Amino acid sequence: MNREITKNIYAIGALDWDRRLFDELIPLPDGTTYNSYIIKGNDKTALIDTVDPTKTDELLKNLAECGVRNLEFVVAHHAEQDHSGSIPAILKAYPKAKVVTNPKCKEMLKELLLIPEEKFITVNDRETLSLGDKTLEFIYAPWVHWPETMVTYLREDKVLFSCDFFGSHLAASSLYIVDEAKTLESAKRYYAEIMMPFRVSIKQNMEKLKGLEIKTIAPSHGPIYQKPELIVNAYKDWISDKVKNEVVIPFVSMHGSTRVMVDQLINALMKKGITVKPFNLTGVDIGELAMALVDAATIVIGTPTVLVGPHPSAAYAAFLANALRPKTKFASIIGSFGWGGKAVEAIAGLLPALKVEILEPVMIKGYPKETDLAALDRLAELIYNKHRGMGLGD
Numbered sequence: 598m599n600r601e602i603t604k605n606i607y608a609i610g611a612l613d614w615d616r617r618l619f620d621e622l623i624p625l626p627d628g629t630t631y632n633s634y635i636i637k638g639n640d641k642t643a644l645i646d647t648v649d650p651t652k653t654d655e656l657l658k659n660l661a662e663c664g665v666r667n668l669e670f671v672v673a674h675h676a677e678q679d680h681s682g683s684i685p686a687i688l689k690a691y692p693k694a695k696v697v698t699n700p701k702c703k704e705m706l707k708e709l710l711l712i713p714e715e716k717f718i719t720v721n722d723r724e725t726l727s728l729g730d731k732t733l734e735f736i737y738a739p740w741v742h743w744p745e746t747m748v749t750y751l752r753e754d755k756v757l758f759s760c761d762f763f764g765s766h767l768a769a770s771s772l773y774i775v776d777e778a779k780t781l782e783s784a785k786r787y788y789a790e791i792m793m794p795f796r797v798s799i800k801q802n803m804e805k806l807k808g809l810e811i812k813t814i815a816p817s818h819g820p821i822y823q824k825p826e827l828i829v830n831a832y833k834d835w836i837s838d839k840v841k842n843e844v845v846i847p848f849v850s851m852h853g854s855t856r857v858m859v860d861q862l863i864n865a866l867m868k869k870g871i872t873v874k875p876f877n878l879t880g881v882d883i884g885e886l887a888m889a890l891v892d893a894a895t896i897v898i899g900t901p902t903v904l905v906g907p908h909p910s911a912a913y914a915a916f917l918a919n920a921l922r923p924k925t926k927f928a929s930i931i932g933s934f935g936w937g938g939k940a941v942e943a944i945a946g947l948l949p950a951l952k953v954e955i956l957e958p959v960m961i962k963g964y965p966k967e968t969d970l971a972a973l974d975r976l977a978e979l980i981y982n983k984h985r986g987m988g989l990g991d
Contacts, residue, residue, distance in 0.1 A: 599663040600772050602813065602821065603754055605637040605731070609659035611652035614768045619679075623790050624884050627783060628768030631679055632817045634758060635663055636751065638728025643670040643697070645749060645758045646817055647683035656683050657690055667691070670718070670726065672733070673698040674760035675746045676705035680817055685710055697726060699737060702745035725752075736805055738762060740798035742791050755812040761791065762802070763828045765819030774820045774827070781831055782888075783819060788835055789887035794922045796836045803832065838924055840894040842871055842989035844980060845925075847886060847914035848899030849878040854933040857965050858973055859899045862931060865977030870990055878910040883917060890923040894989060895980055896953075898944055902934035906943045915947035922950050927983055929956040929976060933963065956980065 599609045610633040617625050631648035633656055642665060648656045660668075668691040673681055684706070688694055695718045698706065703717050720726065722737040734750040741762050749758040765783035774780045792799060814822040814829075822828050844866055850856035863873045874889045890896065896918060900911030907915075911932075918925075928951060930944045941958045948955075959976055961969040984990050 599635070599659045602634070602756070602772070602815065606751070606754060606756065607635045607637075607663050608772055608815070608821070609633050609635050609656065609663055611648045611655045611659075612768050613649070613652065619766065622883075623766075624882050625766050626882070626884070627766065629766040629818055630768055632815065632819075633659075634815060635660070635665060636728060636731055636733070637665075638731040640727070640729025641669040642667060643672055643726075643728055643733060644668055644687065644694075645672045645815075646674055646680045646760070647671070647687055649679045650682035653683040653686045657686065660690075668694045670695055670697045672735075672749055672758075673702055673706060674748060674758070674817065675743060676702050676709055677743060678709065680760070681706060681710060684712060688712070688716060697735075699735070699745060699747050702747070705745055722747075738802040738805070740795045741802050742795050750809055750811075755810050757806070757809065757811045757814050757825070759814050759816045761817055762799075763814050763822065763832065764816040767819045769820060772821055773823055777827060780820055781827070784828060784831065785835065785891060786884045786888050787818070788832070789891050789921065790884055793835075793887070793891065794920060796922070796924065799832070799836050803829075803836070835891055840924055840926055840987070840989070841892040842984050843889075843893040844871055844873050844895045844897060845886070845889045845893040846873060846875040846897045846899060847878055847881070847911070847918075848875065849901065849908045849910040850899070851901045851903075851908065854961070854964050855899050855901045855931070858931050858933065858959070858961070858969070861965070861970050861973045862897065862977055865974045866980065869977060869981040871977075871981060871984065876914075878914055886914070886917070887921055890918060890921060890925065893923070893925055894984055894987065895927040895929070895956075896925050897929045897931060897976075897980075900930065900932040900940055900944065902932065902938040902940045905938035905940075907932070907940040911940075911944065912947060915944050919948050919950045925951060925953055926987065927956055927980065928953040929980075930958040931960070931973065931976070933961050933965070935963070954983075956983070
């Protein structure tokens with residue numbers, strides 16, 4: 598299926614309604630799309646990205662339906678296979694086509710897809726390519742989210758083909774946004790799971806886009822933005838250093854002790870007007886946890902002690918938070934043990950990439966007693982004061 602975005606620009610990608618896991622890691626509750634675009638100039642034609650190899654036949658069919666007989670250029674923004682995986686098939690179907698990309702992406706595509714050297718045209722940052730009456734401007738956007746990523750600006754139509762930048766894993770029948778709230782939720786999940794570790798790089802790359810007049814943002818996943826400010830303003834908020842008066846509590850409890858502690862802390866924080874987002878790690882959607890970490894000022898990990906260390910699920914939550922590198926400011930650990938252990942030291946050691954202040958942990962022996970519950974109330978008071986010191990809350 599091909600759909601016209603504006604004159605001589607078509608969306609010809611593929612919907613993947615049923616995919617539920619990405620990179621064998623990231624949940625996809627709403628499926629995804631692999632967006633590919635055709636730009637027909639009055640002289641030459643360019644394909645912007647391809648699709649996941651599972652959808653190659655669909656892309657070739659869409660190209661045929663779009664009346665593409667001659668294809669001069671395949672623009673490769675990003676070497677990851679959900680964008681690039683169909684390039685070999687496209688080159689076979691259109692043997693005169695050349696792959697247009699940057700030098701770093703070229704080397705990765707040669708390794709990942711075995712594309713020969715002679716099939717490439719490399720471009721520099723801000724270099725242009727004419728299709729006749731349409732001009733492509735290539736803008737390097739490294740570490741969004743791989744080191745070789747770039748985006749393309751179509752000058753005459755003021756369309757930004759943004760690759761993973763501003764994307765969302767959301768399969769929908771509409772080419773454009775119908776439900777803004779749903780789209781922003783999906784985009785935030787996408788940012789949290791994939792882009793958040795590169796927040797500093799994203800800031801720098803957004804600066805590079807400031808001088809462009811953008812009427813449409815066409816990402817490589819999810820719907821097209823006819824109101825670019827919707828997603829641009831959301832990204833400005835997500836990548837900022839501002840946090841919210843929120844505490845995220847990923848936890849696991851084996852015999853109930855840690856659960857009692859978590860409930861006590863939740864109630865104490867709520868009484869102080871702090872938003873609390875608990876996640877029982879025995880059945881958590883890591884995308885939901887990642888989204889909660891985007892804005893939260895504090896994370897508190899709850900864990901029982903297993904063989905003198907933290908529960909593996911709690912260790913995974915700490916590892917995940919460290920890998921995602923949210924702008925969180927404070928962290929703590931609560932939990933219980935039977936005879937001893939080093940759960941606190943192990944969890945804290947898993948958080949080196951987080952630039953956080955570690956607040957006094959509350960680790961108790963056995964089932965919580967009144968003195969233990971009082972310690973949790975003091976932790977809630979400490980978190981409250983830390984948040985107020987940052988101007989959060991009342």
